Amino acid sequence: MELKPNYIEFQNEIEQRGIEHLIHFTPAINLLSIFEQDKLLSRALLEQFDIDQTDIFDYVEFTDEIRFDDKSYINLSIQHPNSFLFNRFRQKTAEESHILWCVLKIDKKYIYQKDTLFSITNAANSHNKRNVGVTGDIAKFRMLFANSLQIVTSYNSRTVSRNNLPTKYPTDEQAEVLVKNEILVSDILQVCFKDENDLAMGKAALSDYNTSNFVVDASLFINSRI
Numbered sequence: 001m002e003l004k005p006n007y008i009e010f011q012n013e014i015e016q017r018g019i020e021h022l023i024h025f026t027p028a029i030n031l032l033s034i035f036e037q038d039k040l041l042s043r044a045l046l047e048q049f050d051i052d053q054t055d056i057f058d059y060v061e062f063t064d065e066i067r068f069d070d071k072s073y074i075n076l077s078i079q080h081p082n083s084f085l086f087n088r089f090r091q092k093t094a095e096e097s098h099i100l101w102c103v104l105k106i107d108k109k110y111i112y113q114k115d116t117l118f119s120i121t122n123a124a125n126s127h128n129k130r131n132v133g134v135t136g137d138i139a140k141f142r143m144l145f146a147n148s149l150q151i152v153t154s155y156n157s158r159t160v161s162r163n164n165l166p167t168k169y170p171t172d173e174q175a176e177v178l179v180k181n182e183i184l185v186s187d188i189l190q191v192c193f194k195d196e197n198d199l200a201m202g203k204a205a206l207s208d209y210n211t212s213n214f215v216v217d218a219s220l221f222i223n224s225r226i
Helices: 007-017 028-037 043-048 083-092 108-112 126-131 138-143 196-205
Strands: 022-027 039-041 073-078 101-106 117-119 148-152 157-161 176-180 182-184 188-193 214-216
Touching: 007 108, 007 138, 022 028, 022 108, 028 039, 028 101, 028 196, 039 043, 083 101, 101 196, 108 176, 117 138, 126 148, 176 182, 188 196, 196 214
Parallel strands: 188 214
Antiparallel strands: 022 073, 022 101, 039 182, 073 176, 101 188, 117 176, 148 157
8 A cells, every 4th residue: 555655644643533444334235246356446446347336326316416526536434424425325225125234444544545535525515626625635634623614515505613523523524535446355444234133134145255343333323423
């Protein structure tokens, strides 16, 4: 893994904030292809290699841009899922019996991978891209944790304040870390399910693979960042 030239600054910031992991949620049906490839791949690489995965955006329509337009990046959150999106996806797929959800905890070292980018809110937000920028520098990473942020979308403007939010969480829950191309399965710390039933189904579906890091973590399936 090629690192940012000032990766030590990032490591210090991560340690001071107590950041433990990055987060990516996906339908568990996609785990098989992830483990077969031994990598979590960007949409660009999935298309290039003609790998079939369930695209969660097939199930939910949004009134605003919601997906970063560069397909070579994988969208991650810091510490906790983006509840705004995660809740919408789970609500819209509640009647789809073949879709259960899992949350991947991913090694925080991808924060200081050379090509990683940061966005203070959803990276697809056109106002944010135009006026704030989606970049990979330490200043932008620190901006994710600003005391107050003005988030402007095509339909409203809101002020987000930290208040008593623990230091490990970004100010806006929709803040994103964008990782280029791929994440190795060996860098997935845990595959988390909301309950024992989903865990059992997830393990059964991947019975040919090592599922020792498949766990129940119900805290990731609620809105609270504590």
